[in-house]
Amino acid sequence: MSTTQAEAAAAQLIYPSNVLFNSVLQNLKFYSACFAGASAGILGLQNWLGFALFLASTVFTSLCIYTLNTRGRPAKYIQGGMLELVNPGQDNVFTFVLVWTLFYGVVHVYD
Template identity: 70%
Template sequence: MSTPAEAAAQQLLYVPNVQFNSSLTTVKFLAACFSGAVAGILGLQNWSGFALFLASTLLTSLCIHTINCRGHPAKYIPNGWAGLINPGQDNASTFILVWTLFYGIVHVYD
């Protein structure tokens, strides 16, 4: 049974925006996976790999800003640009995991 405060907070959530934000997290997660795979296959090490992650995060955020948000990220995402560019701890960890996995698979005998 929910309290009146919880019921009031749930009424503030607009379901289409919640669904939109869940698809954005999926897109950002897949972008982190693919950029980690590219960094591992190319054999990038140290700061060059993280530079690729930063570039892919910025490119993904720019694409989401122009295509999905139609130039108004504050309408869909809390904190607007700051919330859009923030990769999140999960995506950074995913990038590092996939990066080391593909680096180990491709460059095992180098």
């Protein structure tokens, strides 16, 4: 079975170290959402203030990744480039809300 030139070119687009780096970025964004949710819950933020904290933490994490990890070239590591880097992802939003309500309930249960 011979591979065509197009298949070989497509296989070269997937560079294993960059794929591994993408999983590290996803983990970092996940931990950022957990920390932001815990902070919002402990601070007792409600409604839009909690989501504003999540937005601020997402932007801060994206800027840190942009400057420190990708060295200003996110398209080299992430397929969508800067837009995909700033995108929090549905899983991270749900994680934020879950941790936010957990910590809010634990800390402010008798308020």
